[in-house]
Amino acid sequence: MAKHPTPLLDQLESGPWPSFVSDLKHAAEVRHKNPKGIELQIPEDVIDDLLGLLEMSYTDGTTHWKHGGIVGVFGYGGGVIGRYCDQPERFPGVAHFHTVRVAQPSGLFYKADYMEELCDLWDFRGSGLTNMHGSTGDIIWLGTTTPQLEEIFYELTHKHNQDLGGSGSNLRTPACCIGMSRCEFACIDAQHMCHTLTNEYQDMLHRPQFPYKFKFKFDGCPNGCVASIARSDFSVIGTWKDDIKIDQAAVKAYVGGEIPSNGGAHAGRDWGKFDIQKEVIDLCPTKCMSYEGGKLSIDTKNCYRCMHCINVMPKALRVGDERGASILVGAKAPILDGAQMSSLLVPFIPAEDPYDEIKEVIENIWDWWMEEGKNRERLGETLKRLGFQKVLEVTGIPPMAQHVKEPRTNPYIFWKEDEVPGGWSRDINEYRKLHQR
Amino acid sequence: MAKHPTPLLDQLESGPWPSFVSDLKHAAEVRHKNPKGIELQIPEDVIDDLLGLLEMSYTDGTTHWKHGGIVGVFGYGGGVIGRYCDQPERFPGVAHFHTVRVAQPSGLFYKADYMEELCDLWDFRGSGLTNMHGSTGDIIWLGTTTPQLEEIFYELTHKHNQDLGGSGSNLRTPACCIGMSRCEFACIDAQHMCHTLTNEYQDMLHRPQFPYKFKFKFDGCPNGCVASIARSDFSVIGTWKDDIKIDQAAVKAYVGGEIPSNGGAHAGRDWGKFDIQKEVIDLCPTKCMSYEGGKLSIDTKNCYRCMHCINVMPKALRVGDERGASILVGAKAPILDGAQMSSLLVPFIPAEDPYDEIKEVIENIWDWWMEEGKNRERLGETLKRLGFQKVLEVTGIPPMAQHVKEPRTNPYIFWKEDEVPGGWSRDINEYRKLHQR
Amino acid sequence: MAFVSSGYNPAKPMENRISDIGPRFFKEFLPPVLEKNYGKWVSHEILEPGLLVHEAESGDKVYTVRVGSARLVSTEYIREACAIAKQYCDGYLRWTTRNNIEFMTPSLETAKALKADLNSRKFDKGSFKFPVGGTGASVSNIVHTQGWVHCHTPATDASGTVKIIMDELFDDFTNMRMPAIVRVAVACCLNMCGACHCSDVAVVGYHRKPPLIDHEYLDNLCEIPLAIASCPTGALKPGKTDLPDGRKVNTILVNNERCMYCGNCYTMCPAMPLASGEGDGIVLMVGGKVSNRISMPKFSKVVVAYIPNEPPRWPTLTKMVKHIVEVYAANAQKYERLGEWAERIGWEKFFELCDLEFTHHCIDDFRDPAYYTWRQSTQFKFTKHIEA
Amino acid sequence: MAFVSSGYNPAKPMENRISDIGPRFFKEFLPPVLEKNYGKWVSHEILEPGLLVHEAESGDKVYTVRVGSARLVSTEYIREACAIAKQYCDGYLRWTTRNNIEFMTPSLETAKALKADLNSRKFDKGSFKFPVGGTGASVSNIVHTQGWVHCHTPATDASGTVKIIMDELFDDFTNMRMPAIVRVAVACCLNMCGACHCSDVAVVGYHRKPPLIDHEYLDNLCEIPLAIASCPTGALKPGKTDLPDGRKVNTILVNNERCMYCGNCYTMCPAMPLASGEGDGIVLMVGGKVSNRISMPKFSKVVVAYIPNEPPRWPTLTKMVKHIVEVYAANAQKYERLGEWAERIGWEKFFELCDLEFTHHCIDDFRDPAYYTWRQSTQFKFTKHIEA
């Protein structure tokens, strides 16, 4: 018998999609049975009480978690989100229900053994509930009590060689796509870069020194599988400079219908015979391709490297060899001034270990943002407030037409005093000599 | 011999384009000769002094007109722009140099006799210099003295049945394209509407009662030959609802090259044989056309009425029969908050004499803008400040997807108190029953 | 039960302290075939829904089976996934950036057996544990957030809405009949931790009532100036109020007319809750994308300003999402993302085809950029909205 | 000379006053063939540059000859046009919305004779009086403003810049080899009376120095609070200053760093002039359009932030305008307006093809909408700017 009846939540057990309610109920049961005889460090009822509390939310349509709560581990300004419920008498198991953010490995690969070690720790010292993964990328452990936080951290670092992730006005846990591990499109080593920069900037990740949060994300190519352009203050995206490599025989095979288009991604419907003109040439955003006499050509200097043609014919087309990254900056969610996507700052930058060129850009931006950013102002907001020009100045990047989709439509142009002959100081009497009052 | 040497201006006499300097010099000469023996009411040297003053500007790179000056005719709050030069000793002929704005007839048609009468009056009581026409549309008479203003007005109204145009925080002189007088594309009678509304709102035109200036402009069709969408607070543009009328035989004649494309507008270069697919079908912004088996078809419900196909084949395609107007609002130049083009308010409205439906829209907008608009705030700025929703409310126009190019990307949605069950007033104690502190 | 120390000494927190070691190095965890061919992949193919093959320069192949997962998962569930990984994949597994789990093996045969096994595992009430799918032109898993399970600011639940939407769209998770990928995201408040702002379909919880002020405690709990400064619309000002017991306290006054319910003030001050069972609900946004493919990334747009919270199964929400996805599937061209389709046909046509009411709430009125979303043209299509 | 009264009695201004009669009714002035076929036109054709024929349902035709004109014209010039109208066109004529003059006749023969006559008339220093052209895919006349001829706020001249640009582009006024119509506008200050903001080529005069304060007179001449409120960037504040003679006066202080030289303050207060021979000049904007043809109307974009005033013939300006028009003519497709072309190839390509330097001034930093002009994508073309 469940501790709290959950008639509403029970309705989430039907339907094909994996039911978190079924999972939680099962986990609660196992927790009570405790077959491994774990010396549970937080209430045995934690999951039951979570379900009960959630049922209450499902009934009255509001959350029952109290506002914030500052808890954490010594010396770190992040990695733990404090949480207390507003019905501790009825649901004592979740009176404290803090989150621990565990830093994930680049690309979210795991060995089962290691995962199981982590599960053991979390069953022992926490609720056993997790998010795989948090939206930023961390392994999220949901629900433990304040006294367990240091214990968990100690075990993680001492036994599992494993650190916490970010929260607060810190560098947040960087994330990347699967990249070179398994993707033929990767133009940069997103996973390695992510790992390297995460380690390089551990201090920024654990100790708040920024105006607000700051996120890195690394996409291996413009397909954007980690959505860096939408959700990171600093988005690094692989790209290339030279020709797309074309295997003309394979192109013919696509045209002949021997290879399924787009790696078979559209196999669920009959879209008719593959039509290279309609499906590739005409959809190219710059119309820089042509297919004539059985030969595909691409006018590289007009190519946007949008990936479309390569995505459609991955066995015929390959990204170029002169690879590097584009850097875009400033993405963020809507609070406060409306959402932003990242804006192109560096069209092309080398991206080889140890990534010095990229670090230089990062550090220049941080120095400036830490100086000029207001409290709770994301980089994108600082950019909007002070102008894109400013970030060019502090990074020493010359303005380029690539920085804009279009030049300004208003002529409200600021000049620096030294750009205008004579500067700002003028003499009204001189002026009046030519212009009577 | 010229009164003032003008070595710089003289360099504007060469080159093929009509030289205003040559014209002015010639006019100055005629003025001195005064063959008709006119009793000149303002200085004979007015043009010479203007040229001298202008030469001074060409030398020092600044204007020599003083700031503003409030002059006008009794009972009118506009129609005259006061102007004084800042070098009255050197150039006494232009010490006063006020502008008179004479209301132009719709479509800028004139009888020569009438024009000559006006010239006589202006030679007699002014400088004889004009702008044909001002950017808003008026006949602009450049340069007279304060005492002449009432005299000019008296003669205009008594002898020439002619009123002044607008300036100040008034309705400005409305303007229109040539429309039905000579254009086969006219969907509305732009000229008649312009004339009718100008007369209807004479009071608004002459007596300042608005927060700022307000401009009407009337384009017969979406080609926009009077640029109403760019330069009027209230832009009326002809359009239609039903099918574009197609003369299939004439289409064939275009395809066969028998009729020059676009009314011969491209005859100055050899663009090759007319290609209906490339030049019409593929350029249609909605791709709602097709040309198959020698037959042109248009899917009306997807047509944007952009005019392109009609412009290219004016002898084969005609605008539809169910005609009316779209109304767009809020255009203005960049000062203060950046330029605006007009935004679509009424997708389709009947536009037949006496234009009652349109007047209703105008008056609803004015009532609201006069109430809510700040001093020196153009309608477009009020719209931006208070939201497009407001103008829908006051005009009683239901919100439609046509009002936007795209729906909002931010979820910062305002609700009216009565739209939300329970409204704004809530009881913290009730809340605390469910949510402990 | 008894407290068990990890070895940590609270009296000397720095003793033996290890910190700043970061995450584990990912290469430790790479399946051997991936490590061997790192950076040397040449192509891929989706053999069946949820089953991918990647081929390396060396000729090596790796087969990947992708499965959906609730994201809010227990260690029991993770252990089961680990056991599967051990049985079929030498003990390696990974998660995708959208909360799916991937099992990889160099053998097609193993992959097929694995797929069958995964699809056979169910929870006791019948839902799949590891449904195979989410590849290619499908509706993949939903990126989402905490909701009522853990957060203090939600206006809706996340795990529940995800469950019911995925139930509704399940066939399209296991199938690849969409014109292009369809990315759904759920965020339970305007903070949008799910980064909904660039999703094909974005389900966003939001409040619709101004904050409720707990005058009695406000001055103790909050820094009044900070809370006031946090309001983006300037709806707050300092004030005083009389409590029922006669005490006069400093507090914050809300200009309800200017409030847009963003919750920024509540983030700064717990004495200003916004949550309301009758006010809160969902705004539906569509047409965003992240990839740079063909068109540039796009923001999602508000197409339904309000859908009530109807737990546990949010029938109005699921119906609307399903309907939009179906209309999109029926009308868009191959490769065309939802937003690209809507832009091609025009948003007025989108509303018509999807049978959505266009309300004043869909018109942007937030700051100066709003102007650029209005229509500065006579170009529009006549739809049934105009008759209205 | 002696004052001649019109009949107006200054002592009794309302005596016999006629007001609010509006403009003359346009139908009085319509050539008979237009009046007869009013609203019944069926098609048109441009027979030669500057010579149009329109055909009515009735079968009637009217031939129109269009000529360029300086707009700033004397009564002498108008009288000459009237005489021509009387000679060839029964005494009717009109102006176009772009300051051209049109002569209409139902006879082709007359029209041809008229055209020859018009083209033969010149000013004594050789410039045409009535150059025929401005139709079809040509560079038509320049819409413009007052400049140094009459206005108090200009940063450049209008009549002069128009003259030199039209001299430079003259062949394209009389010729129709452009890909589409090319509309040039000149405005002498940011008030942009010429509605430059939507022109293919927009030449805009602007100041580049903050206002110069005439402290001695400011408080007498201006309402200080109004002037301060007029500044869109908040660059002004009230203050006091000591005059050389020791008097302390109320005045306005300018935060030069925040000033964008818009001149709004000067419009409100004559004691704050901005004009400066060394600071003032021209900003060149391109790519705007007004028509709804194919693409929606577009704003012009800043492509050259500053061109010095070089009266009398502004050689740098003319060279740049000419160059851009030539590059456009050589590269755009038939029917493609300048802005449509630039958008199709991408603005980075436009700068490359036109050999223009891209400076920080071209990046928008005015208010929130600026963000939307930056590039939120990895889509861009490599141009020589990137090597830089």
Ligand code: SRM
């Ligand atoms: C006479 C005039 C109307 C008037 O009331 O005075 C006029 C007359 C015609 N316009 Fe216009 N337009 C006139 C100003 C305009 C303007 C306004 C402006 O330039 O300030 C525009 C909008 C310009 C813009 O988009 O920036 C304008 C955009 C058009 C278009 C759209 C062209 C395009 O490619 O976007 C057409 C259609 C066409 O050219 O095929 C058009 C078509 C026409 C037609 C063919 C209409 C007709 O069937 O008679 C007329 C002859 C065009 C020609 O000269 O080739 N008219 N036309 C104006 C002549 C101005 C001049 O002297 O140069």
Ligand code: SRM
């Ligand atoms: C596994 C994963 C990367 C990872 O590190 O985990 C991944 C893997 C692949 N992506 Fe992706 N993408 C993954 C998230 C994304 C995301 C991010 C997101 O959805 O949050 C995007 C951006 C989505 C957006 O634009 O809103 C993304 C946009 C693409 C695209 C562009 C598709 C488009 O039409 O815009 C491609 C190209 C394609 O599909 O042909 C692509 C292509 C691929 C390929 C084919 C790359 C390759 O050669 O291996 C992989 C298989 C795709 C498939 O399943 O059909 N991947 N891909 C992610 C799987 C998520 C999932 O479980 O569903």
Ligand code: SRM
């Ligand atoms: C756990 C997580 C949601 C999830 O279920 O996955 C989360 C949860 C919270 N986020 Fe978030 N954010 C999470 C990823 C994101 C993302 C996505 C991302 O990083 O890619 C975003 C959008 C991208 C961005 O950074 O803009 C995001 C944008 C926000 C914002 C809005 C920030 C902004 O500048 O617009 C807030 C509000 C704030 O910071 O005050 C916020 C605030 C919060 C807080 C701390 C609530 C608050 O107001 O203080 C939430 C704590 C919930 C809890 O009780 O655990 N969270 N948050 C994600 C972190 C897990 C992880 O570490 O992996």
Ligand code: SRM
């Ligand atoms: C004469 C004329 C220019 C010309 O050479 O043709 C003109 C001249 C002046 N305009 Fe204008 N405007 C003229 C048409 C326009 C137009 C075009 C139009 O109406 O189509 C515009 C752009 C459209 C618009 O209304 O936004 C225009 C936008 C302005 C502005 C900016 C208003 C704004 O809201 O952005 C100002 C500044 C102001 O009002 O303070 C302005 C102010 C002025 C003032 C009164 C100068 C001032 O700061 O007080 C100029 C007087 C010049 C003089 O000495 O004669 N003028 N002005 C045009 C009126 C002639 C006529 O009646 O036909």
Ligand code: SF4
């Ligand atoms: S972003 Fe590019 S490199 Fe990375 S996984 Fe996606 S397709 Fe591959």
Ligand code: SF4
């Ligand atoms: S990558 Fe994109 S822009 Fe480049 S050729 Fe292929 S489709 Fe065209």
Ligand code: SF4
């Ligand atoms: S706007 Fe239309 S109706 Fe008016 S003149 Fe131009 S083409 Fe003709």
Ligand code: SF4
């Ligand atoms: S008017 Fe424009 S949208 Fe309509 S069919 Fe013609 S080209 Fe297409």
Ligand code: SF4
């Ligand atoms: S979206 Fe809002 S409610 Fe949901 S987890 Fe993020 S902060 Fe909390």
Ligand code: SF4
């Ligand atoms: S909810 Fe947002 S808008 Fe409303 S008072 Fe709070 S901060 Fe201001």
Ligand code: SF4
């Ligand atoms: S643009 Fe400026 S300077 Fe020129 S006439 Fe208009 S207000 Fe005067």
Ligand code: SF4
């Ligand atoms: S010129 Fe414009 S920005 Fe500068 S002080 Fe004056 S009003 Fe302000």
